[in-house]
Amino acid sequence: MRTHVADHPLVAHKLTALRDENTDSPTFRRLADELVTLLAYEATRDVRTEPTRITTPVAPTTGIRLASPKPLVVPILRAGLGMLDGMVRLLPTAEVGFLGMIRDEQTLQASTYATRLPDDLSGRQCYVLDPMLATGGTLIAAMNFLIQRGATDITAIALLAAPEGIAAMEQAFGAGPVPVTVVTAGLDERLNEHGYIVPGLGDAGDRLYGVV
Ligand code: URA
Numbered sequence: 001m002r003t004h005v006a007d008h009p010l011v012a013h014k015l016t017a018l019r020d021e022n023t024d025s026p027t028f029r030r031l032a033d034e035l036v037t038l039l040a041y042e043a044t045r046d047v048r049t050e051p052t053r054i055t056t057p058v059a060p061t062t063g064i065r066l067a068s069p070k071p072l073v074v075p076i077l078r079a080g081l082g083m084l085d086g087m088v089r090l091l092p093t094a095e096v097g098f099l100g101m102i103r104d105e106q107t108l109q110a111s112t113y114a115t116r117l118p119d120d121l122s123g124r125q126c127y128v129l130d131p132m133l134a135t136g137g138t139l140i141a142a143m144n145f146l147i148q149r150g151a152t153d154i155t156a157i158a159l160l161a162a163p164e165g166i167a168a169m170e171q172a173f174g175a176g177p178v179p180v181t182v183v184t185a186g187l188d189e190r191l192n193e194h195g196y197i198v199p200g201l202g203d204a205g206d207r208l209y210g211v212v
Helices: 009-019 025-043 079-090 137-148 163-173 204-209
Strands: 002-005 049-055 060-066 072-077 098-103 110-116 125-129 153-158 180-184
Touching (some): 025 125, 079 204
Parallel strands (some): 002 180
């Protein structure tokens, strides 16, 4: 498994504002959106392409375009929805599938409550969006879901990750046949006893959409 922590002053600047407890929901949503677009640039470094012939006003030339099948972007509901626009801004031709997962706050176990995904993901590059890679339970369950449907290459994009979550992902996918990459804006210190990332940014879903 490959883990990439974005190392860029603009990412660090936006992440600091995102973490601040005084940042209101509209600003939080905008910052999350901007951060994802910056992370998407890094996450799509290995997106599959194919050569294509075009003619410029001056001469014929060969360029590249995104290969088929198109990449699939999968936001994990609900908080991953706050990352969708920022991602498809960079990959407008990607298809979008949805996976609803909820974490039991006592056991920290993730379960699936909604899916809208192609049945066959053979040969698809998948980009999974989940703002917080905490214990890794939700993301591991989501990735296994995609692998069972045939996904052959998965990149997870998280605004923040905890070392415990990265270790769990490494254990789950490190030796597996499907290449897995994690791209995040920050690798924090640890999880607290409630499974929250420290220092983190609190509950990403609540900060995006309110406590509902
Ligand atoms: N989910 C969140 O929203 N925040 C955390 O810190 C951990 C999991």
